[in-house]
Amino acid sequence: MALQISATNPEHPALLLELPWDTPLEEWPEKYLVPLPRGISRHVVRYAQAGDEVIAVKELAERPALREYGLLRDLDRLGIPAVDPLAVVTGRTGRTGTPLEPVLVTRHLRGSLPYRSMFETTMRPATMHRLMDALAVLLVRLHLAGFAWGDCSLSNTLFRRDAGAYAAYLVDAETGDLHPRLSTGQREYDLELARVNISGELLDLEASGALHPSVDPVEFGHEICTRYGDLWQELTRTSVYPAGKSHYMERRIRRLNDLGFDVAEMQIEHSAQGDTVTFVPKVVDAGHHQRQLLRLTGLDAEENQARRLLNDLESWMATQDDYAPGDPLAARPEVLAHRWVRDVFRPTVRAVPPELRGTMDPAEIYHELLEHRWYLSERAQHDIGLDTAVADYIRNVLPRARATLEPTGPE
Structure with missing residues (x-):
């Protein structure tokens, strides 16, 4: 059987032909290999250079290789964080004519590390x-897409820090299966496998002395279940917000924040019955919101202020007609953010008289106004709007705040 390279990009076969496919992967010469850390795998895996690409090459039987290649392509189309499939190489034979196992070729995920x-x-x-939070996000996203992993573990995951965020990526889809929708039993089975696998992997680390003494492997195994359950409930419960009740969206964002997650993306579908909102979560690290707000808007704020302003920006962008995540023809986030600063942020801050602002900077003023709008909307059980909140804040809050700060006379 002749050597065959099935690739997603017509340019890749020519690059891959340079590699020594007539040699077992375990025996590849060092000149082809890239010294990157590898995780534990039941198969032989090597990193190699193919043109300008760093690739991961995994030897396995032809049927599972083709199946995993197809599943990874499906996950890519669904926008799920997973390694990028490049090719499957079949028909390999050694120099003596001995058949060699096919290989699955994926693109190396730059900046990522295996957990060990x-x-x-x-x-x-x-x-x-x-890291457990990031893995919970990945598992929830897989299940929402109808993908049963079948072997969720730290070993089958790569972790990457990107602009302060921790992200988990699926590496091994060999045991996975894609369905139109997962049953509760399928999800619970996947979650139980994750609990057992993670506890076992952490016990191995503990035995080698690589685990912090305060970390209980069994408790961390249970933690993935708890975090997954909280996140699944918050993301999947059906919520339709009637007109004038958009502050309910903010309530859900706050609950996600309390769970330790931020909203990476929010989508609103309008209907006669109300607005249906879906969220995509993200795990972030300290200082992320400051950097993100500064990059998008040029506003320099403290971390909690930035978090609050970004939530408002995300909610506002989701209502704009030219906001369409993933659409190359839609307005870029930076363009929408500039519009938000010009049409929403600055006019709102300027509505507060300078003599009442005290020492508060613009970001703190806007944060205070958003908080005031939230409390008034909760009390009224409908969204009162920003203009009403600003007027009430100026009339009822700022005068009292200044009165408490002004000196009452000599002591």
């Missing part, structure tokens, strides 16, 4: 909690 490499120095428990 992250434990080369003792990882703080707080960082481990964030």
Whole structure:
């Protein structure tokens, strides 16, 4: 059987032909390999250079190789964080004519690390909690797309920090299966496998002395279940917001924040019955909101202020006709953010008389106004609007605040 390279891009076969396919992967010469950390795998895996690409090459039987290649392509179309499939190479034979196993070729995820490499120095428990959060986000996203992983584990995941955010990516889809919709039983089975696998992997680290003494492997195994359950409930419960009740959206964002997640993306579908809102979660690290707000808007704010302003910006963008995430023809986030600063942020801040602002900077003023709008809307059980909140804040809040700060006379 002749060597065959099935690739997603017509340019890749020519690049891949340069590699020694007539040699077992375990015996590839060093000149072809790239020294990157590898996780534990039941198969032989190597990183190699193909033109300008760094690729991961995994040997496995032809049927599972083709199946995994197809599943990874499906996940890519669904926008799920997973390694990028490049090709399947079949018909390999050794120099003596001995048949060799086919290989699956994926693109190396730049900046990512397998979990064992992250434990080369003792990882703080707080960082481990964030990794569990990232893995919970990945598993929820897979299940929402109808993908049953079948072997969720730290070993089958790559972790990457990107602009302060922790993200988890699926590496091994060999045991996965894609369905139109997952049953509760299928999700619970996947989650139980994750709990057992993660506890086992952390017990191995504990035995090797690579685990922080305060980390309980069994408790962290249960933590993925808890975080997954909280996130699944918050993301999947049906919510239709009637006209004038848009402050309910903010209530859900606050609950996500309380769970330790932020909203990476929000989509609103309008209907006669009300607005249906869906959220895509994201796990973030300290200082992320400051950097993100500064990049998008040029506004420099404290972390909590920035978080609040970004939530408002995201909610506002979702209502704009030219907001369409993933559409190359839609307005870029930076363009929408500039419009928000010009049409929403600055006019709102300027509505507060300078003599009443005291020492508050513009970001703090806007944050205070959003908080005031939230409390008034909760009390009224409908969204009162920003203009009404500003007027009430100027009339009833700022005068009292200034009165408490002004000196009452000599002591």
